[in-house]
Amino acid sequence: MSTKLTIGKAINAGLRRSMEADPKVLIMGEDVGKLGGVFRVTDGLYKDFGADRVIDTPLAESGIIGTAIGMALRGYRPVCEIQFDGFFFPAANQTFTQLAKMRARSGGTLKMPVVLRIPYGGGIGAVEHHSESPEAYFAHTPGLRVVTVANAVDAYWMIQQAITSDDPVIFFEPKRRYYEKADVDTEPPLASAYRMDGARVARPGADITLLAYGPMVKTAIQAAEADTEHDIEVVDLRSLSPVDYATLNASVRRTGRLVITHEAPLSSGLGAEIAARVTQDCFYHLEAPVIRVAGFDTPYPPSRLEEHYLPDLDRVLDGVDRSFAF
Amino acid sequence: MSTKLTIGKAINAGLRRSMEADPKVLIMGEDVGKLGGVFRVTDGLYKDFGADRVIDTPLAESGIIGTAIGMALRGYRPVCEIQFDGFFFPAANQTFTQLAKMRARSGGTLKMPVVLRIPYGGGIGAVEHHSESPEAYFAHTPGLRVVTVANAVDAYWMIQQAITSDDPVIFFEPKRRYYEKADVDTEPPLASAYRMDGARVARPGADITLLAYGPMVKTAIQAAEADTEHDIEVVDLRSLSPVDYATLNASVRRTGRLVITHEAPLSSGLGAEIAARVTQDCFYHLEAPVIRVAGFDTPYPPSRLEEHYLPDLDRVLDGVDRSFAF
Amino acid sequence: MPENTSHEEPDLIQLLTPEGELVEHPDYPIDLTPEEIRGLYRDLVLVRRIDTEAVALQRQGELGLWASLLGQEAAQVGSGRALRPGDMAFPSYRDHGVAWCRGVSHKSLLGLYRGVTNGGWDPAEHGFHLYTIVIGSQALHATGYAMGVQRDGAVGEDGEAVITYFGDGATSQGDTNEAFNFAAVNNAPVVFFCQNNQWAISEPLERQSRVPIYRRAAGFGFPGVRIDGNDVFASLAVTRKALQSAREGQGPTLIEAFTYRMGAHTTNDDPTRYRMSAELEEWRLKDPISRLWAYLANTGLADDAFFASIEAESEELAEQVRRDCRSLPDPRPLDIFTHTYAEPHSHLDRQRSEFADYLASFEGAGTEGGR
Amino acid sequence: MPENTSHEEPDLIQLLTPEGELVEHPDYPIDLTPEEIRGLYRDLVLVRRIDTEAVALQRQGELGLWASLLGQEAAQVGSGRALRPGDMAFPSYRDHGVAWCRGVSHKSLLGLYRGVTNGGWDPAEHGFHLYTIVIGSQALHATGYAMGVQRDGAVGEDGEAVITYFGDGATSQGDTNEAFNFAAVNNAPVVFFCQNNQWAISEPLERQSRVPIYRRAAGFGFPGVRIDGNDVFASLAVTRKALQSAREGQGPTLIEAFTYRMGAHTTNDDPTRYRMSAELEEWRLKDPISRLWAYLANTGLADDAFFASIEAESEELAEQVRRDCRSLPDPRPLDIFTHTYAEPHSHLDRQRSEFADYLASFEGAGTEGGR
Numbered sequence A, B: 001m002s003t004k005l006t007i008g009k010a011i012n013a014g015l016r017r018s019m020e021a022d023p024k025v026l027i028m029g030e031d032v033g034k035l036g037g038v039f040r041v042t043d044g045l046y047k048d049f050g051a052d053r054v055i056d057t058p059l060a061e062s063g064i065i066g067t068a069i070g071m072a073l074r075g076y077r078p079v080c081e082i083q084f085d086g087f088f089f090p091a092a093n094q095t096f097t098q099l100a101k102m103r104a105r106s107g108g109t110l111k112m113p114v115v116l117r118i119p120y121g122g123g124i125g126a127v128e129h130h131s132e133s134p135e136a137y138f139a140h141t142p143g144l145r146v147v148t149v150a151n152a153v154d155a156y157w158m159i160q161q162a163i164t165s166d167d168p169v170i171f172f173e174p175k176r177r178y179y180e181k182a183d184v185d186t187e188p189p190l191a192s193a194y195r196m197d198g199a200r201v202a203r204p205g206a207d208i209t210l211l212a213y214g215p216m217v218k219t220a221i222q223a224a225e226a227d228t229e230h231d232i233e234v235v236d237l238r239s240l241s242p243v244d245y246a247t248l249n250a251s252v253r254r255t256g257r258l259v260i261t262h263e264a265p266l267s268s269g270l271g272a273e274i275a276a277r278v279t280q281d282c283f284y285h286l287e288a289p290v291i292r293v294a295g296f297d298t299p300y301p302p303s304r305l306e307e308h309y310l311p312d313l314d315r316v317l318d319g320v321d322r323s324f325a326f
Numbered sequence C, D: 001m002p003e004n005t006s007h008e009e010p011d012l013i014q015l016l017t018p019e020g021e022l023v024e025h026p027d028y029p030i031d032l033t034p035e036e037i038r039g040l041y042r043d044l045v046l047v048r049r050i051d052t053e054a055v056a057l058q059r060q061g062e063l064g065l066w067a068s069l070l071g072q073e074a075a076q077v078g079s080g081r082a083l084r085p086g087d088m089a090f091p092s093y094r095d096h097g098v099a100w101c102r103g104v105s106h107k108s109l110l111g112l113y114r115g116v117t118n119g120g121w122d123p124a125e126h127g128f129h130l131y132t133i134v135i136g137s138q139a140l141h142a143t144g145y146a147m148g149v150q151r152d153g154a155v156g157e158d159g160e161a162v163i164t165y166f167g168d169g170a171t172s173q174g175d176t177n178e179a180f181n182f183a184a185v186n187n188a189p190v191v192f193f194c195q196n197n198q199w200a201i202s203e204p205l206e207r208q209s210r211v212p213i214y215r216r217a218a219g220f221g222f223p224g225v226r227i228d229g230n231d232v233f234a235s236l237a238v239t240r241k242a243l244q245s246a247r248e249g250q251g252p253t254l255i256e257a258f259t260y261r262m263g264a265h266t267t268n269d270d271p272t273r274y275r276m277s278a279e280l281e282e283w284r285l286k287d288p289i290s291r292l293w294a295y296l297a298n299t300g301l302a303d304d305a306f307f308a309s310i311e312a313e314s315e316e317l318a319e320q321v322r323r324d325c326r327s328l329p330d331p332r333p334l335d336i337f338t339h340t341y342a343e344p345h346s347h348l349d350r351q352r353s354e355f356a357d358y359l360a361s362f363e364g365a366g367t368e369g370g371r
């Protein structure tokens, strides 16, 4: 049965289904209870599953992740909400030195089925710390899996896959796209879904590959539609660690060109790794260097400037033009 | 007057000279006082400058950086020691959301002359968390400057430059090289020194560029010396943010090949950004893709495995060979 | 278990009842001139008015967001007026009443919430640091600043003191607790002013602390005191004493101002989802302005003409606030690059010039960014 | 100002004096059988012996590092023996005495400090989590685990309890304080066991806290108690009571075991740079083993034959420790890749196979990595 769901509601539906399927699944975070989260992604779960399974925590991100680790050691599968991207950092120690390394430390004895949900990215006219894209910090941290979603279908399935994974998963939610809708068939068993670490050709094309993820996928598709000169193939990455190079390299070998776009600052952003790797893998196929269209190397600016900071359709197409100019 | 100094002693001498030159310079950290730090880098400073200027802090990294920010706002220039790379993370919030952004937030009204000294890298047979290379997290954070040193001369000058900078500087110290010696002329005025953000051709060569920084520079030079087939140019990066692309690109344009090596995990490491950027800048000069020889995408292993984890002379030369194989 | 819900704690300091009656307290004599008391009334009314206008401006789309101080005026104005010019305050994001006392113009606050800046004023000029949004971070900045005061030899009877503001939720953050400890160990001249407004967004106090917040201080080795946060006299007197004690080298104090967030958390929030209106009604009876009004009126320290003049000033200010907000100029695109670093940074210089070229490429194209 | 230097605090709980005399305490009757008391003596002697051997092995280059528990045996063995099999402990990195009580072999500990593993045992099997090196982190894990115990309905008279170990320095970390608060707010069944050994590497207690550490707990709303950490009876009795209280749903307790680090911080450290030998001499008189020896000898609960048998066992164990250490197999290079993830990860699979090829390329070349 197919339902029209927004990305936010699709995650909510996925959380609910996971909680129904496994009594060990817990929700933790600030305001995730009665309020249902500041974006209402956990709406209704407190009411239906109670305070023991939907935990309004004290206002302390390190405490959230640290206690989630303890719960995971006890056999639970906590799904932690970090309220906004910019508020992750107090939890950096627990995430990078404990969550990410626990399994390796234990020589495979322990597992860490913890999900961190992080609404990320800009474009909502917010004050400081509410618009950032910190994914590269996580992608550079061995032991973590990092995924993001661009539509409601992926949102529904991938949150469930993240929860069933025995590895810690950082689940980035494109906050400015929370209200984008799609038809989601919520009936099939989870096992039948594609794997969350596979990339997806969102729009086939022959001339150039345009790689995007999360909130930028929509922009990339719009850019592709708007470009009447070039037949742009848009690849939606989905998984940021690991990256599905099989799909990506195949596309680049066909088109010979790659443009990568993300909101995060350019330098040492995820685009750098992908550019470096794809260049190595597809050296003789590339007709131009990989072009990156990204946020600038500045703190996210005040919201009245964000339209200039965020890569938009025009800047993406400028990147496409620059590729063809080689 | 030239003195033979180890890297550790050179930093110590640079700290001392900075403290003599400017009464606002303070040292803060765990065990930096009487003990002189676990690596003795602040040896003697407590005795000569007293507890008001060499502050043994409570065991709390966030507290160290957070109070250092407050001191800087009061006109001081704190130099904070983070005892080991792996213990930086509790300070991630203060560093990434406050220290790095304060100037931008204030529209240029405030300055943040804070230095974070971080001994980093492996190779000393240590237990977990004492051998990491987290530089990419910092290089991806706008508002920070990131430097590292490979020899005592740079150590002496660059620590002083870091302290006189009005921007926050992350100063990475190659702990397994602390005892490497060099002649340091400590007489000239600071103003006469080269700028810390310029890279250095550590060994000229014609066939291929080998880029290294910090502890890997010595390995890179040894590899260059050992390779009888190729004339390897070694570039010592010094500054990790910003990167001196003028020097680097000039080298690559001459040699047509680039190998980058660092201890940090490969994926989204600093090598990725440099590879992506150099490929874009020197696309028509590159005869092979940029090759990276780095730590693996795993947590730093137990010390009995570190010789396999760390890129050594053989792995670096394997990278050189792979470049020529293209 | 939780003992933190009672307003009637024996050790709550109250100098002015909700009915506008003075309460004698041996440690905190009220030594304010009528002039000063009328001044406090004016402060309370005007900061509330700025707040009301700002909420309205947000509704009209002129601000991206606003965090209302409604109900917390006395806590802020009392403590703000306890500060001396040379003192330094480290606020959170809701401390518009303190900003007012420190001479920071409403225009600067509006600029921040409109999204034209992330800062907006010169902290040194006002003795008022920038708003800090990441909960708890500023407590450490204040402590470090206070350690700087110590190193400057500025401790003493006429010394300088530092104050930092945060909410009940903030007491759960590691940073806040590290600040308590750094301040205690270093005996730093800092006052921790916690506005316990009973809520951290949707989470009631009992999700943050099992016991009254002011008791936290003793665990770190310094005094903690709870005041009626809706009583501007208590806020002023207790803060003044704590600042003086800091100034004179007695170290930190934690003040818990027991108050209530009468509005939504911010204009984005919908408190009907998580709290009862009965609670609101109860707290309305404790309004900080009405009680000072009652006191002034009952004692005759102010007459109708005075109240009318404040009312008129408030109207004028409201008008000004609306005008100022709308006239705030947008920053220019290339401003993005200007203040990330104090010194040149080659990556940024390159990005800036590339972006300038890119922007220029649209010039004359008729539209801005015009495919 | 700092009141934390006196061992003679009125509220320090001591059941066995340094001279080996019993002290009556109304809340903590000593109800141990002679058998059990002799068992404690054996524990103390044997964990000290493992420690001594390990220090020597490090000197001989067999270990990369060792963190000696010398002086802290009573704190660890007493609390460790207070645990029930189903309880869970979250240690730091110096808690070899607790490891002993939990049945973790010395071989596992040696493996960690030799650098063949970063873990070394199965936490679930022993009710003893892996050593945690990042100061303070484990306090939150313990709290979360205890919240899991609550959710499992395992609270009650025969329920499960959790304990976590950390040092005086660790009380300064944000994480430790967040753990105190999470535990208090959730009434979690966890005991915080702080071994205040007076030093955090080179920093004396007064750099960490202005007041005695056990007082921190009251600020978060739960009981804190200071014990003579060199008194194995006090450690056992007070921990047992705190665990029982946690078990039965009374929530957390903080135990400050007032003890002393008799050795260097680790084998890397040189304490002569920062502390006086007089201090050491003073603490030597409070040795945890001698006092139990005196008690056993004076009361006749143990005879020479017993002490001789323990001595013999200790020699044997020492021999075993040396043998076990040297026989620890090195991990193999490709082990680097094995346990980063529970499920396949394409980047790592690729790196592993590339590295395997690279290693294979040296085979037959005569040397390993052979230019």
Ligand SMILES: Cc1ncc(C[n+]2csc(CCOP(=O)(O)OP(=O)(O)O)c2C)c(N)n1
Pocket (backbone or CB within 6 Å): A030, A059, A061, A083, A087, A090, C094, C133, C134, C135, C166, C167, C168, C169, C170, C171, C197, C199, C200, C201, C261, C265
């Ligand atoms: C580190 C961090 N986490 C989360 C947030 C999101 N957030 C903003 S305000 C708030 C509640 C703050 O409550 P309190 O400290 O009581 O202050 P109040 O808003 O009531 O004045 C939260 C969770 C934040 N700003 N910073």
Ligand SMILES: Cc1ncc(C[n+]2csc(CCOP(=O)(O)OP(=O)(O)O)c2C)c(N)n1
Pocket (backbone or CB within 6 Å): B030, B059, B061, B083, B087, B090, D094, D133, D134, D135, D166, D167, D168, D169, D170, D171, D197, D199, D200, D201, D261, D265
């Ligand atoms: C977060 C963090 N910072 C710094 C260190 C380095 N370090 C290791 S032990 C230690 C002192 C710990 O003192 P304490 O908590 O009293 O424990 P003790 O060693 O005395 O048992 C320090 C600073 C660390 N391990 N973790």
Ligand SMILES: [Mg+2]
Pocket (backbone or CB within 6 Å): C167, C168, C169, C195, C196, C197, C198, C199, C200, C201
């Ligand atoms: Mg609040």
Ligand SMILES: [Mg+2]
Pocket (backbone or CB within 6 Å): D167, D168, D169, D195, D196, D197, D198, D199, D200, D201
């Ligand atoms: Mg200690």
